[in-house]
Amino acid sequence: MASTTVSALPRPGLRGSKRLLSVRDDDHLVARTRAGEVAAFEVLYERHVPGVLSFSRHMLGSRDEAEDAVQQAFASAHRDLLARDREIDFKPWIYTIARNRCLSMLRARHEHLPDDRERATAGLDAEVQSRADLRELVADLQDLPEDQRAALLLSEVGDLSHAQIADILECKVGQVKGLVH
Template sequence: MTADLISRARAGDGEAFRELTEPHLRELRVHCYRILGSFQDAEDALQETLLAAWQGLGGFEGRASLRTWLYRIATNRCLDARRAARRRPAEEWDVPRVEPPEPTRLGEVVWLQPFPDALLEGAIDVPLGPEARYEQTESISLAFVTALQVLPPRQLAVLLLRDVLGFHANEVADMLDSTVESVTSALKRARAGLQRRLPPAAVREPPPAAGSPAEDALVAKFASAWESADLDALVALLTDDAFIAMPPMPFEYQGRDVVARFCDGLFGAGRRFDLVPTRANGQPAFGAYLRAPAGIRHGTGLYVLTLTGDRICAMTRFDNSVLPWFGLPRSLPSR
C-alpha cells in the first residue's frame, strides 16, 4: 500500500502524498518545536519540511522508512532555521520601567512559546526506539524545551534523535550526513550541557499525574488564590526557589520572596483576573482575563504552571497573542 502511494505521489498525486505524510505530522511538529522552542517557527518548519518532501520524493530510495526520511528533512530544516536565527540582531526591548522588585536575572530564551496539549495527542505516544532515555511527557515540558535551546544546534539535534526518539547512532549519522563517532561525541557533550541546565531528578519531587485529583486540587488552589488576589494563599503554594518568567520579555524573578513581592505589586495595583483553564506542554495552564469597569474582560496572557509534589515551582507567563492557539477568545463578555 505504501509503495503504491509513493508511486502515485511521485506522479503528482497530492492526495496520495497527504495520505503518506498525515500519520507523521503531529510528531514532526513536536520535533520541530523541541528544536526551535517556538510554536510559530515550528509550524513554518513543518510546512517547509512537507514542501521539501514533496519536491524530493523522487529521490527517496526506501533504504530507511518514510518516517525516518521525514525526520531527516525536518531536522535539517530546523537546524537551518536555528542558524538563520542566530544571525538576526537581538531584539531590543523598549520597556520604560520595571516595577519593583528588580528582576533576578534576564532570561536567555526570549523566543520560547507554549505548545497546546490539544496537538500532543498522537504526537508523543508514538513507538520509540530502544535508545530513548526520556519520557515523552518530560521531553515536551517547558523546563526541558528551555534547556534544549541553549545547546549548540547539532548537539541538540543529536540528543533529540538519540535520547528522546531513540534512533540508532548510525541512523542519526545518516540523517545529519555525519559519522557514528561524531554523533557519539556530540551526544556526550549534549547530555552534559543539558544536565547543567536541568535540576537533578533527585532534587525535586515529580509532579502529580496529569488530570489526577492531586493535580486538580493544587491547580484549583492556585486559581482561587490568583482570582481573589489572596497573596498569602498563593505564597503558601510556592516552593522556596519558585520563579516567574515572562517571554518574550526577558525578566525573570527567582525565589519565593521575590515572586511574592512581584505578585503583591500586581495585586496592589488593583488588577484582578479571571482564569480559564487549559493545558500547555503537558502542564496545567490558564488564559488570564483582566476585569475591567466596563465589564468586558480582556485577555492579557497565558500562565503555565510547573508543579513539583504538592507545590508550584514555576509560572511562565506568555503574552495574549498565544491565546487563539488554545481555542481561547481574546476577551470574555461581562458577567
C-alpha cells in the same frame, strides 16, 4: 484479447483510497506518490507531521515558526519525490529536510536559540509550562550544542535509530551514540 493495466482501472475515491493507503508502509506510499497519487502523500504527511512538528518546535522554540518549517519541509519533500526517482527512507529523509529548514530559519534570525530560554517554553502547552521540571529540562536542552540537541530530539521525539540520526547529522553512528548518551 486486450490487457488491462492498473493505471487504466478506476481508482477509488479519496476517502477510501486514504483508508486503504493508511495501512501501507512508507516505501509503498512514496511509490504511489511518485505515481501521482495525492492521497498517498497525504497519508505520509498525516503519519509523520506530529513528530516532525514536535522536533521542529524544539529546534526553533516557537510553534508558529515550527509550523512554517514543517509546511515548507513537506512541500519540498513532495516536489522532490515527483522530480526525482531515487531510493529514500522517508522518515529520516523528512527529518533531514525539516532540520535543514530549521537551521536556515535560525540563521535568518541572527540570534542564537540557546540564549533564549523563554522562547523555548513559549510554544509549549499551558499544562506543560506549569511543570517546573519540564521547564528546567527545556532550558538544559537549549544549553546543549546544536548537534547534541538535534541528536537527542531526533532520538527521543523522532524515535529514530542511531543509524538514521547519523545519516541526518552526516556523522558516524559512534558519534551519535556519544551525543545521545
